[in-house]
Amino acid sequence: ICMIAYVTAIKMPTLHRHEEEKFFISAEGRKEPVPSIHDLPTKELSVVVPSYNEEDRLPLMMDEALDYLEKRQKQDPSFTYEVIVVDDGSKDQTTKVAMKYCKKYGSDKVRVLSLLKNRGKGGAVRMGVFSSRGKKILMADADGATKFADIEKVEEGLKKLQPWPNQMAISCGSRAHLEKDSIAKRSYFRTLLMYGFHFLVWFLCVKEIRDTQCGFKLFTREAASRTFSTLHIERWAFDVELLYIAQRLGIPIAEVAVNWTEIEGSKLVPFWSWLQMGRDLLFIRLRYMTGAWQLETRKCN
Helix, strand or coil: CHHHHHHCCCCCCCCCCCHHHHEEECCCCCEEECCCCCCCCCEEEEEEEEECCCCCCHHHHHHHHHHHHHHHHHHCCCCCEEEEEEECCCCCCHHHHHHHHHHHHCCCCEEEEECCCCCCHHHHHHHHHCCCCEEEEEEECCCCCECHHHHHHHHHHHHHCCCCHHHCCEEEEECHHHHHHHHHHCCHHHHHHHHHHHHHHHHHHCCCCCCCCCCEEEEEHHHHHHHHCCCCCCCCCHHHHHHHHHHHHCCCEEEEECCECCCCCCCCCHHHHHHHHHHHHHHHHHHHHCCCCCCCCCCCC
């Protein structure tokens, strides 16, 4: 298995942007070049929203997020933000729906990055992170399953980690406290899959975080740049590799309980997605252990 993991490893997945992905469309319809994670930050917060075929679920999340962010900015004019919706090669009207918010709030606050081909959730988040301007970067799912106001909880988790080594720290939203209630609503088979996945995460990769898959994570700019530039996996198990990289680099990680509601329309196919993630977890450990993957920093071209 070690040999298979080593031989089949893609040493460094490409971080290339297609020419069309080097621009976003402004509210006035002009092409504007995307910034870089390596530039100095000009916003307090960037919110990256990976979206694949989310025309139905995205509006609820965007309404809630922007309502919160606008109120917070009115209370504190020094607070600045941007929301980056990354359309991951959708086949529906996700970009069109997101552009309505760009036109309403302006392209300084809402930006839409459309990818030519589907990269996977991890790949979409990475492209959004690499195009962000915030001192802190929040990863938030398009389904709005986590109450956006809970950003204050993960911000507090980040503060408690200070002083941050090399300005790097991560605060993860967690649904672990809701596990007992969720088990009561799940079938025995799905519960078995869940426990099996949790065991593999703990045994192979990440021991200190109970819920690695909650799509509500807050990074300092330096932590986001370092971890996402090292990331290999671009699909469902990318969260685990991200936290595994952070642990290897000595980046402090907080886990904070957040409110969460299951929203219909999940892209996760229970058995096959869990099977793929289980394989990925094993390969994460083996590929770093054998040196097939290295903790290298790369830039996106």
